[in-house]
């Protein structure tokens with residue numbers, strides 16, 4: 497549905513502004529301050545924006561990869577103000593510290609659209625399009641409870657490799673999962689950041705394997721790339737993971753490579769974070785341009801994935817959750 501919507505909008509724009517006839521002054525200028533390039537998820541997010549906000553669709557996109565540097569991201573936003581772009585898109589590395597620069601955007605009359613991660617200390621933006629990270633964490637926790645019950649596992653000893661500290665993705669996933677863990681009395685052994693990278697996941701897991709040898713039966717990685725690194729570390733340490741093995745391995749993102757590892761019986765369950773926000777951002781821009789009201793918050797649709805034997809019934813905040821069985825077709829259709 498998301499892709500169909502994007503395709504319709506792309507076609508409509510292509511008809512309105514043929515690439516050959518487009519002049520710079522006809523294009524809508526958009527500045528995008530992206531977090532960085534730390535994960536498969538991020539690559540898909542960047543591609544989604546570059547595809548939608550292309551010149552042939554009537555846009556002049558200024559893209560800045562901020563390399564996970566908060567100061568560089570604020571600089572990028574200020575450079576967009578200098579350029580007097582029509583719209584600014586921000587995926588905030590960190591959830592706080594934004595009010596001053598958003599005030600500057602506001603004073604310059606440039607609407608800001610926040611994507612993916614949230615800004616928690618300012619509301620000076622037109623709209624936010626992204627994921628409910630706390631729901632993702634709650635879902636992972638409640639799934640684990642139902643799965644452990646099904647398998648007759650009574651004691652859960654959990655190691656978490658968290659995402660970039662202070663990002664709303666890390667805060668929400670940690671809050672959600674830890675809330676469930678406390679409710680059921682699980683042993684949360686340790687939580688250290690892998691910065692959403694494969695190298696970070698591997699390094700943290702290598703330390704965990706040394707420090708907590710034989711003491712853990714659950715590893716939660718806050719994105720797939722951390723899980724890839726953690727699997728390398730566990731392979732090297734002789735720790736087995738995935739359905740039926742020593743460790744239940746939980747991951748977030750559900751990127752193509754993550755789902756391939758679910759299908760291969762390595763990741764036990766994967767909780768999606770949907771990176772394809774750009775078509776919805778374009779809808780916001782179209783509405784703003786038409787002087788229409790926009791929704792302040794737009795939530796992406798997300799799914800929870802496992803193999804058939806790991807599918808269990810569970811609820812989040814009283815709502816029954818559906819799980820998707822990973823097949824080749826599902827992997828093929830994923831970002």
Ligand code: AHR
Nearest residue numbers: 535537612665692719769
């Ligand atoms: O903000 C979304 C998170 O950031 C994704 O889970 C992760 O892969 C990315 O780097």
